[in-house]
Amino acid sequence: MKTNPGRFFEDYKVGDVIRHAVPRTVSGGERALYHALYPARHAIYSSDEFARSCGLPAAPIDDLAAFHVVFGKTVPDISLNAVANLGYAEGRWLKPVFAGDTLRSESEVIGLKQNSNGKSGVVWVRTRGLNQNDEIVMEYVRWVMVRKCDESRPAPETVVPELAPVVAASDLVIPEGLDFTGYDFTLAGEAHRWGDYEIGEKIDHVDGVTIEEAEHMMATRLWQNTAKVHFDATFREDGRRLIYGGHVISMARALSFNGLANAQMIVALNGGAHANPCFAGDTVRVWSEVLDKAETAAPGVGAIRLRLVALRHGAEPFSLRTDDGRYGSEVLLDLDYWALMPL
Template identity: 65%
Template sequence: MNSKTDGGRFFEDFALGQVIEHATPRTVTEGDRALYGAIYPSRFVVPSSAAFAAAVGLPGHPVEDLVAFHIAFGKTVPDISLNARANLGYAECRFHTPVRSGDTLSARSEVIGLKENSSGRTGVVYVRSTATNQHGEVAVDWARWVMVHKRDRTAPSPRTVLPELAPAVAAADLVIPAELDFTDYDLGAAGEPYRLGDYSVGERIDHVDGVTITDPEHMMATRLWQNTAKVHFNIEARPDARRLVYGGHVISLARALSFNGLANAAMIVAINAGTHVAPAFAGDTVYAWSEVLDVTELDAPGVGAIRLRLVATRGRDESMTLRGADGQHADGVLLDLDYWALMPR
């Protein structure tokens, strides 16, 4: 192999405390906003309407929160998960500064945990990643863990270190844009009449609609974020010769579908935990439902926060079943995502 090419890191190439500066800063454009809307059926009003964003105090017009996440995540893939078997989960993700067209995002990661699997063929790498804009302001940071192939099964196993990760971002630690003011939030323009007080802990909401994934669609989306993981594009990367759908694609589909019933969960401010329970492939039809885990008022005028479990399923599950009698995720569950969103109170 040409020594100038890079085949990506394997499990034995990671070391605890290793810091990786990711290449290729990425400037966000209005094209990203347009393509996001073309790929995902998203209608949340703040990223959809510059006039609405200005009316709630936001300087500039932010893009969808998940645009920032996907771009930042994509920066980390060539160094962290190019040789991944699966992306396993997320924790402690906070959205700090709203991202707007013209912002340039850069990312770095620190290895915070390692554990070789019993098979000796793979291991789990834990990293904490941070994306900053051109002003050095943190846009988003998060922890994730990913199963990575070993290059050499005989390579010595590293000392197992499992990081302590919080089960959820505390409401007091949510980062709220300083100018945000939902006092005059226009419910009619947003699309639904429901405020924070209209939701109760334990309530479940069936989002009803579904979207069938196609190969061209999910591959275009993943390329948009410059995510180069082989399993999403190359049928030779998996024994079953199928292209694995990027887990973030399922997250964005489910979030977009959640508009029906949660239109005023206007801005994502944290992802507490996330698990890609099962793989998704072209031909799968994704549905979603949500469970209300918590509601809280915040200091910002008119602003509250709602904590939601967002569940994506292969095929519609009208019973909204998360786990079976054995405690394992029910058949058909693709995604189990716990997040905080801002909502008018």
Template identity: 65%
Template sequence: MSRTSSTTTSKTNGGNFFEDFTLGQVIQHATPRTITEGDRALYQALYPTRFALPSSAEFARQVGLQQHPVEELIAFHVAFGKTVPDISLNAVANLGYAECRFHQPVVPGDTLRTSSEVIGLKQNSNGKTGVVYVRSTALNQRGEVALDWCRWVMVNKRDVEAPAPETFVPDLKSAVDAADLKIPAGLDFTAYDDSAAGEKHRLGDYEVGEKIDHVDGVTLTDPEHMLATRLWQNTAKVHFNTQVRPDGNRLIYGGHIISMARALSFNGLANAQLIAAINAGAHVSPAYADRTIYAWSEVLDTAATDAPGVGAIRLRLVATRGRDESMTLRDEDGKYADGVLLDLDYWALMPA
């Protein structure tokens, strides 16, 4: 009997390491994703969200929208998840966001496809990791931009001896200009129903510098986090595999904290109906299951828009590990205060 030799070939994707990225590189991410009503239902099951506009088709019609949009963060998570296998599968941590704009509401039936351009690279001093900066764009099935954003992520090197690339750190805006916010076509808050929204406080009731304690807390669990991360098809190893982290803990996906904090902000900001832009964001500390998170907000700015009855409010949303009644973001040395998990700067649309 003759024996035949076989050769094992790898057809799997181990993800990109830091030395695999080049400045100007454009990556088309796999698996377009169609948004469904199931996404809305699961999002509402995972997070205590109660904003009227994405919750009620009738409310959406009354404010001039022809179709009932899902929460903006559903679109963000789906589009972000597409980038993970190519950008952050071998990441240590996602570090921050900038220049994120929601160009139009996403509705069930829309299919999102994402691409990313590498806009910056910087090897860390330890020689084992580096920071990759990307600008990602999600298009719908008509080729229209649904949202775009920048983020930077710390990625492991495959070979610590691989030469460092030339350092280039992009100059990103600290905030999206209010004049550059995209207002959904037809949005009209002149007949806005305060009772249906659940709050009477409108744009003129908020002052710059005002802080709002959102009071309620939610204890994180591994099952909910892993369900959410799989829902967004986020394949980052640190969220599922305890063997890839020295401490043996699953790292809670940062987007899970963003959505949880945004949902908690309803209590005090129920009329901040639509997220128009994310100016900046930092995952300050890691989050793990069994921690209870709370949230507070600070009003940073307000602005008028051209849409009837629609104003814009710029907010700092802070998620904390445990209740922080003092609402302190930084200590005397300028460092983030102990317990801060998330520092998110965003614009929302609110009745004027």
């Protein structure tokens, strides 16, 4: 048999290390396509000159574009037979990715738990993205629900990893040379700096975007995400292709520009949940909450911890959970991250 049906839940073992195919050299084309797919306008990723004025050698590839490249490599080995991607933790961006860098991915299985229905189970992996110099550019944990191929196979021993609820501010890695002391707020698009935001503040980002089938398909192909639920309309009983969760993340992040234009670089992913499925035709609106703030050792650079929530159009502003503590049916994404902002 020459073809690969992908791994099923019973094929994983805790401690397995999987080196993913295929390495990918990124270029300015990734930036152009990313900005075509999403209304991404953060200045440090849009302009080489702006990035140089902030101490970087050039504009890096958008943080989430680099994440999608690394993530996409893992799909054939981790989530080809997934029911759903469930969450993220302990994510850190360790080194900017620039045009010309070649990225590859490797994952370690750190947890397994079969579901009570015996038809699927949850797999936890820690993934690292490496560049051509074998430097780790990012790392994160994700957990995904994967189908079983043979329901008669016994369940593996349950191992649920202990994960930090938040990446400590002291563990954030600031890009080498980053300096916001000469930051141009006019060119960045907003005057709001780190000191203007208060913990507990909520921001309605106002704008909305309707998710289109064609754009989602282009995005999954761009990131080489081969998960069947995103490509094959016959794979789900309802005949609908599930929108890639990373597509929702990037759309939400881009929409947050209006109110958080100066939250320039994402440096950590504390947690995240794709609370409900998103389908073509859904209109996405977003809001943010300031969860924490911290100073850094880099000149003029502060860190801000944000909750980013994506909602279907029609939801009440700032909705999140129902009275029983569950996510509301209109909530698509709940993401907790650290970003860097001028003081």
